[in-house]
Amino acid sequence: MSYKIPMGPYHPALEEPYKLDLICEGETVCDSKLRIGFNFRGIEHLAETRNYIQVVALMERVCGICSNIHTLTLCQAMEGLTGLTPPPRAKYIRVIMAELERLHSHVLWAGIAAKLMGFKTMFMTCFEIREKVMDVLCAISGNRVNYAMNRIGGVNRDISDPQAILKMVEALELEMAHTVIPIFTTSRTAISRCANIGVLTTEKAVSCGVVGPTARAAGLPQDIRRAAPYAAYEEMEFDVPVQPAGDVTARLLVRALEIMESCKILRQALAKLPPGEINTGDDKFPFTTGTATSRVEAPRGEVMYSVSWKEGSRTPSRVHVRTPTFANMPAIRWMVMGARLADTPLIQASIDPCYSCTDR
């Protein structure tokens, strides 16, 4: 006899409201249905009523975790419409902010995953480290969540003492290499919870069109930073970690390795930070009629913005956002099929869903 278990819209395992209806037989999940839209705020419509300065501040509020990525993508798209090019120092600062944000997002995800395994000690350890990443972000931008760093043609704040930031990053790297990564890769209870569950095969990953760490953990070597470099990523040396297994362990490993790669990029960017201006200094922008798109690699995968403008207008005529969770969430259905009920919270969290971005 099968029965339906509603997971959500409010559930201890979910960070944000969405609903997963699980059709179960005993403790085994046969099928599932995903419902979203509980967090709709109409931000895309609001954006059409804001001018080019306000819209940046508005789009920063799309997501509470990857707020910098959204303004970065928007500003890159708007720079495409105005023909401005940010100075090299600004591009480096954008890379530094993006990588710090990736660190903070991955550590936060590790904490949530630990909590879903019932491993609350690990959750606390991860959140302690995340606090320190936020301290670094705060030292650079003056803010902990909405950094307000990006603007059309550059960034708002300079990094005046890269050496001090470098020291903080190195301390963080050491701490993560000694706590989070070994515990997740050696703790027997943790491994027994993650191995061989929520498997997404490479073929299924291609047909679902998944992006980011979810795709890389299914053996697809895709990364916008490598495929279509933006900001200063062309000048950085880094590896794109790929795991072929496609289970939750693979997703865990991909993110753990990405944490180390992010630290590598941060060290390079802070060491090579070029001198010069941090923005073009314009405050009036000559928008041309047309549509510009921009893609960046957010912590969860590819974010795409498509911005349309009419010449002479102060407000955009359309701002369209495509978030990585929108691409990744259909895969949840295939991942939970045949899984045990106890594993479903962890499986749904393994794509690192962000419904705040998806619903906006």
Place this chain on the structure above:
Amino acid sequence: MNILITSLARLLIFPGLVFAVPAAWFFLWVERKAVARMQGRIGPPFMQPFYDFIKLVGKDTPQRTGASGMLMKAWPLIAVSAAAGAVGLLPVLPASGGFQGDLILLLALLEVPSMCIIAAGFSSRSIFGEIGSAREAVLSVSYNVVFLLAIISIAASQHTFRLDTLAQLPASPLRWLGIAAILVCLPAKLHLNPFSLPNAEQEIYSGPMTEYAGPELAMWELSHGLEWVAATGLVATLIAPQLTLWWVAALVFVALSFFIVLLLSVVASATARLQIDTTVRFYWQCTLIFAVLAVASALFMRLRA
């Protein structure tokens, strides 16, 4: 007359209700505080479990009607009385009096709260309660085999089912083996990590307790605390050395129970929650290993005697 007074004193004063209820709150606090400190949190203040109890007791809950409503009210009360009775039977004080077969009664009483939890989950008719109860049932048939085997093999090797005689016998390898086996079962009995399956909040909210609130939930909390006292107390009485002074015996009992609570908290905070099939496999493997060791050891002791 004398026996009646001692029995009543044991049930109501020490180690019964007057001692056991504050001890239950104290152990709940020790566990929460120890886990919090290990996780880098501050943890609750000393009186928190007591405040929780008072606050829950003071709450109004919607009236439940019908047979299932009455059953839902009855389960926590049965659980509390059984757990309190189990604590009252513990031979903490020297020459406190006992009777032949009180070990069997203690084991039965220790089992009642978990049965009440299973029944409560099913009578609450919540899907989460039912899954939690099913998990508790599976868990309880797995760990109880080890638990009962451990205690019965100790008792059988000493030819007695009297708790106080058992507690005063000299330590033997079989006894330590039994204590180790009981300690392995305690996390599952007390719903602690890595076996906190029936109340896995990220999966099924609080399992069988999902539909409970107010005074009924307070009773569940109390019965859980009393289970802590009874389960750790059982191990403490088995470990405790023979003492003649009653207050030294009581102090040693409390100190030993305290260390067992700390030990369980360390295990709980250092592990993730296992899945149900891994757990069942673990306990049946334990059963197998322990059965072989216990039978071998019992035979060896018989041969020597």
